[in-house]
Amino acid sequence: MPFTIKVNGETHDVDVDGDTPLLWVLRDVLGMMGTKFGCGMALCGACTVHVDGEPVRSCITTIDSIAESSITTIEAIGRTEAGAKIQQAWLDLEVPQCGYCQSGQIMSAAALLASNPHPRDADINDTMSGNICRCGTYVRIRDAIKQAAAS
Amino acid sequence: MINHGGSQGSCHNRQGGADSVSRRSFLQVATTLGGGLVLSLALPAANATAAVDAGKFSPNAFISIGGDGKIVLTMPYVEMGQGTYTSIPMLIAEELEVDLNQVSLEHAPPDEKLYANPLIGVQATGNSNAIRGAWQPLRQAGATAREMLVSAAATRWNVDRATCHAERGQVVHAATGRRLGFGELAAEAARLPVPENVALKQPGDFKLIGTSAKRLDLPSKVNGTAVYGIDARPPGVKIATLSQSPVFGGRVKSVDDTAAKAVKGVRQIVRLEDAVAVVADHMGAAKKGLDALVIEWDDGPNAALTTGAIADMLEQATLNPGAVAETVGDIDAAMATLLVKVEASYHVPFLAHAAMEPMNCTVHLRKDGCEIWVGSQVLGRTQSVAAKVAGLPLDQVVVHNHLIGGGFGRRLEVDGVARAVEIAKHVDGPVKIVWSREEDIQHDMYRPMFFDRLSAGLDKTGMPIAWSNRFAGSSVIARWAPPAFNNGLDPDTTEGAINLVYDLPNLHVEYVRVEPPGVPTAFWRSVGPSHNVFVTESFMDELAAIAKQDPVAYRLSILDKTPRAKAVLQLAAEKAGWGEKLPERVGRGASVQYAFGSYLAQIAEVEVSKEGKVRVRRVVCAVDCGTPVNPNTIEAQIQSAVMFGITAALHGEITVKNGRVEQSNFDTYEILRIDEAPTVEVYIIPSAEAPGGMGEAGTSAIVPAVANAIFAATGKRIRKMPIDSNALSLPG
Ligand code: FES
Ligand code: FES
Numbered sequence: 001m002p003f004t005i006k007v008n009g010e011t012h013d014v015d016v017d018g019d020t021p022l023l024w025v026l027r028d029v030l031g032m033m034g035t036k037f038g039c040g041m042a043l044c045g046a047c048t049v050h051v052d053g054e055p056v057r058s059c060i061t062t063i064d065s066i067a068e069s070s071i072t073t074i075e076a077i078g079r080t081e082a083g084a085k086i087q088q089a090w091l092d093l094e095v096p097q098c099g100y101c102q103s104g105q106i107m108s109a110a111a112l113l114a115s116n117p118h119p120r121d122a123d124i125n126d127t128m129s130g131n132i133c134r135c136g137t138y139v140r141i142r143d144a145i146k147q148a149a150a151s
Numbered sequence: 152m153i154n155h156g157g158s159q160g161s162c163h164n165r166q167g168g169a170d171s172v173s174r175r176s177f178l179q180v181a182t183t184l185g186g187g188l189v190l191s192l193a194l195p196a197a198n199a200t201a202a203v204d205a206g207k208f209s210p211n212a213f214i215s216i217g218g219d220g221k222i223v224l225t226m227p228y229v230e231m232g233q234g235t236y237t238s239i240p241m242l243i244a245e246e247l248e249v250d251l252n253q254v255s256l257e258h259a260p261p262d263e264k265l266y267a268n269p270l271i272g273v274q275a276t277g278n279s280n281a282i283r284g285a286w287q288p289l290r291q292a293g294a295t296a297r298e299m300l301v302s303a304a305a306t307r308w309n310v311d312r313a314t315c316h317a318e319r320g321q322v323v324h325a326a327t328g329r330r331l332g333f334g335e336l337a338a339e340a341a342r343l344p345v346p347e348n349v350a351l352k353q354p355g356d357f358k359l360i361g362t363s364a365k366r367l368d369l370p371s372k373v374n375g376t377a378v379y380g381i382d383a384r385p386p387g388v389k390i391a392t393l394s395q396s397p398v399f400g401g402r403v404k405s406v407d408d409t410a411a412k413a414v415k416g417v418r419q420i421v422r423l424e425d426a427v428a429v430v431a432d433h434m435g436a437a438k439k440g441l442d443a444l445v446i447e448w449d450d451g452p453n454a455a456l457t458t459g460a461i462a463d464m465l466e467q468a469t470l471n472p473g474a475v476a477e478t479v480g481d482i483d484a485a486m487a488t489l490l491v492k493v494e495a496s497y498h499v500p501f502l503a504h505a506a507m508e509p510m511n512c513t514v515h516l517r518k519d520g521c522e523i524w525v526g527s528q529v530l531g532r533t534q535s536v537a538a539k540v541a542g543l544p545l546d547q548v549v550v551h552n553h554l555i556g557g558g559f560g561r562r563l564e565v566d567g568v569a570r571a572v573e574i575a576k577h578v579d580g581p582v583k584i585v586w587s588r589e590e591d592i593q594h595d596m597y598r599p600m601f602f603d604r605l606s607a608g609l610d611k612t613g614m615p616i617a618w619s620n621r622f623a624g625s626s627v628i629a630r631w632a633p634p635a636f637n638n639g640l641d642p643d644t645t646e647g648a649i650n651l652v653y654d655l656p657n658l659h660v661e662y663v664r665v666e667p668p669g670v671p672t673a674f675w676r677s678v679g680p681s682h683n684v685f686v687t688e689s690f691m692d693e694l695a696a697i698a699k700q701d702p703v704a705y706r707l708s709i710l711d712k713t714p715r716a717k718a719v720l721q722l723a724a725e726k727a728g729w730g731e732k733l734p735e736r737v738g739r740g741a742s743v744q745y746a747f748g749s750y751l752a753q754i755a756e757v758e759v760s761k762e763g764k765v766r767v768r769r770v771v772c773a774v775d776c777g778t779p780v781n782p783n784t785i786e787a788q789i790q791s792a793v794m795f796g797i798t799a800a801l802h803g804e805i806t807v808k809n810g811r812v813e814q815s816n817f818d819t820y821e822i823l824r825i826d827e828a829p830t831v832e833v834y835i836i837p838s839a840e841a842p843g844g845m846g847e848a849g850t851s852a853i854v855p856a857v858a859n860a861i862f863a864a865t866g867k868r869i870r871k872m873p874i875d876s877n878a879l880s881l882p883g
Pocket of ligand 2: 096097098099100101102132133134135136137507556557
C-alpha cells in the first residue's frame with residue numbers, strides 16, 4: 001500500500017509494506033544515505049531522525065506510524081538553529097573519527113539543544129547515552145554540546 | 152578534496168641520477184603527458200614482513216605537480232577516522248613549501264605489489280603505521296621536488312639558484328621580486344636530475360608539522376554526505392541480507408522459502424553451501440524475508456564447542472614449552488636464589504570488533520568483469536579474492552574503495568568480499584549485501600583468547616630480579632602473513648610481552664601457538680599489546696603490592712634504561728595528582744608501555760559501587776610518540792582508544808556455546824556509552840624523534856590501569872577480562 005511521507009519539507013510516495021522501518025525507506029527507497037544503520041533494534045542511535053522535532057530511532061519506526069508528521073534527517077538538520085549550532089561545534093572541536101555514528105549523534109544532540117538550551121552533564125548523559133560511538137568520541141561530543149549551547 | 156580510486160595517468164619514467172637506482176636513491180622522476188612532474192617513491196622496508204626488495208626500485212607512492220599547479224598525493228593508506236588524510240599530506244606540504252590545502256589526496260588503486268605498506272608488506276592500513284611508514288620518505292620526496300622546482304626557476308631566470316627559494320607554492324627570486332608558480336615550472340623541473348640527499352628541515356623550522364591542522368574529512372561527516380561502503384548505490388542495486396551457519400564450519404541442510412518469497416519486495420533467495428541470502432528491493436523487505444525463512448542447519452564438527460573448553464585447552468598448553476620469544480640472563484639460576492616467588496595466571500577472552508558500520512559489500516558481476524564497492528583496509532586482497540571467487544582475471548575486477556565506518560582490524564579481512572561475490576554470482580545486476588548487526592557480531596573474526604602463566608622472583612628489597620611469562624593463544628599473523636611467522640613466533644602476538652620497558656636482569660618469555668577450532672581470529676586494533684600489556688602491567692602491579700611499595704615509585708625505580716618511559720610515567724602521575732588521598736572504594740591505577748613506536752603512561756581513577764559496578768571517572772595520559780605531527784589528532788586518537796579499551800575491560804566478551812556465539816547485538820555485546828565515559832586528559836611530551844603510531848596505543852594501556860585502580864579501590868586483583876562486578880560487590 002502506498003504511503004505519502006514528508007521528509008525535509010518534500011513529500012514522497014513510497015510503496016512498501018506498512019511495517020517497513022522508516023530507516024530503509026529513507027536509505028533504500030529514497031536514496032538518502034546520511035541516516036545510518038547500526039543495530040536495527042533501537043540500541044545504538046545511528047538511525048536517529050526527527051519526527052515533528054522529536055528524536056526517534058528510524059530503525060524501529062514503521063512507515064505506517066508516521067502519517068502526516070514531518071520527518072527531518074541529517075541532510076536538513078543544518079536548517080534548524082539548534083542543528084546548525086551543533087554542526088558548527090562538531091567541526092570546531094573535530095568530533096568525528098570514522099564519522100559513521102555522527103549523523104545519529106548530531107540528530108540526538110540537536111534535539112536536546114532545541115528542547116533544553118543549557119543542558120547539564122546529567123541531561124547530556126540522559127539523551128546521548130542512547131547513541132553509541134564505537135570510536136569513543138564521547139569526550140568531544142560532551143564538550144561540543146556545551147560549546148553549541150554557549151554559542 | 153579526496154578522490155577515491157584515482158589513477159596516475161600515463162607517464163614516461165626516467166630514473167634519477169646518472170647510474171641505475173642505488174640503495175640510497177628511492178625516488179624516480181617522470182613527466183606526465185599533461186606537462187607535469189611526478190615523483191615516485193618507494194617506502195623503505197622496515198622489517199622482515201616487508202615485500203619491498205631493497206635492491207629493486209618499486210615505488211608505492213606518487214606525488215604529482217600538474218601544469219595547473221595542483222599537487223596530488225597518491226598513497227596507499229586508508230582513512231578510518233584517525234586523521235591519516237590530514238597528517239600524511241602535512242609531511243609533503245612541510246618540505247615542499249605549500250599550504251596544506253594545496254595538496255589533495257588520491258586513494259591508490261589496488262595493487263598488492265605497488266602499494267605494499269612497508270611495515271606490513273601488504274597493501275593495508277593497520278597497526279598504527281601510516282605516519283610511521285611515511286615520515287621519512289614523504290618529507291624527503293617533498294624536499295627533493297622543491298629543490299628541483301627551485302633549480303628549474305633559477306635556470307629559467309638565469310640566476311644563482313642559491314638566491315631563490317620556495318614559498319607557498321611558488322619559487323621566489325627575492326632580489327628582483329620575480330615569482331613563478333610550481334605549475335609553470337613542473338615540466339622543466341621534471342627534466343632535471345633528481346638531487347640526492349636533500350637536507351630536511353630541522354624540527355625547530357617546522358611550520359606545519361606539530362600544528363593542529365584541521366582535518367580535511369570533517370565537513371562531510373557532520374552533514375550526512377560522507378559516503379561509506381554501505382552507502383554505495385549503483386543504479387538498479389538490489390539489497391540482500393544473509394544468514395550464515397550459526398556454527399563455524401556448518402552447512403545448510405534445508406531451506407523452506409515459501410513464506411519469504413511471499414514478502415513484498417523480496418526478489419530472490421540465494422542458497423549457498425553454508426549461508427542463505429534474501430535479495431530484495433530494500434533492506435526492510437530483505438530482513439523480513441530472512442525472518443520468514445525456515446532454515447535447517449547441519450552444524451558440522453564444531454557443534455559442541457564451548458569457550459570454556461577452549462580456555463582449558465589454552466591453560467593446558469601453557470604447561471608445555473613454547474617458542475622462546477625473549478630470554479635475558481639466566482632465569483632458572485636466578486629463581487633458585489630468590490626468596491620471594493610470585494605466581495599468577497591471566498586470561499583474556501575473544502572479542503568482537505563491532506564497528507558501527509556493519510559488514511557490507513556491493514558487487515556487480517558480469518560475464519566479463521566485476522565491480523566491487525566496499526570500505527577496505529586491504530585493496531589488493533579485496534581485488535584478488537573477488538577475482539578468485541568470480542573466476543575472472545585480476546584486471547577485470549574493479550574496486551571502488553570507500554570510507555570505513557570503523558575498521559579496528561575487521562576490514563583487514565576479505566571474508567565479507569568473498570561472501571558477497573558468491574551471492575552476486577546468482578544475482579542479475581548489482582547487489583549490496585548488508586549484514587545485520589547480529590550477523591556482524593556472530594560471524595566476526597575475533598581477537599584471540601589467551602591464557603598466560605607468569606612468575607617472578609623478588610630480591611630482599613622487593614625488586615623483581617627474575618620474570619618469566621608463558622602464554623598461549625592464536626597467531627593472527629601466521630594465517631594473515633605466513634612469511635612473518637617464523638620459528639613459532641610473530642612480531643604482533645608477542646608485542647607488549649617482550650622488550651619490556653623495565654630493567655629486568657633475568658627474563659624469559661615463551662609463546663605457545665594454539666589455534667582453537669571453530670572460532671576464526673583476526674587483528675583487533677592489534678592483538679599483542681591489547682592482551683600483553685594488560686598482563687604485564689597488572690603483574691608488575693602485583694609485585695609492587697607484594698613488595699609493599701607504591702606502584703608508581705616501584706615502576707620508576709626500574710625504568711632507568713628507558714628514560715622516555717620514565718618521563719611519561721612521571722608526567723602522568725604528576726598531572727593525575729598521584730598519591731592524593733581518595734574516598735573509600737575509589738582508587739587510582741597506573742600503567743606504562745612501549746608499543747607501536749610510542750611511549751604511553753596512563754593513570755585511571757575508578758569508583759567501585761557496593762554492588763561491584765565499576766565506573767572509570769578520570770583518565771590521565773602522558774605520551775611520547777616522537778614528533779607529534781598533529782597534536783589534536785593524537786589527543787583525539789588517545790581519547791578514542793581509551794574508550795575502546797574500557798569497553799573491553801568492563802563489557803567485552805564473546806562466548807561460544809553449542810558452537811554458537813552467544814552475543815548478538817549491542818544489548819548482549821555492550822559498548823561503552825557516554826554516561827559511563829571518563830574525562831580524558833592527554834599530555835604530549837615534545838620530541839624530535841621519528842613519530843610513533845598512536846591509533847591503538849591507548850587501548851592496551853588503559854586496561855591494566857583500570858584493573859590496577861580496582862585493586863587500589865577494593866584490594867581485589869583482576870586477572871581475568873572482562874571485569875566481573877559480582878566479585879567486587881560488598882557482602883550484605
Ligand atoms: S540502527 Fe536504529 S538504533 Fe541502531
Ligand atoms: S565516530 Fe566512529 S563510531 Fe562514532
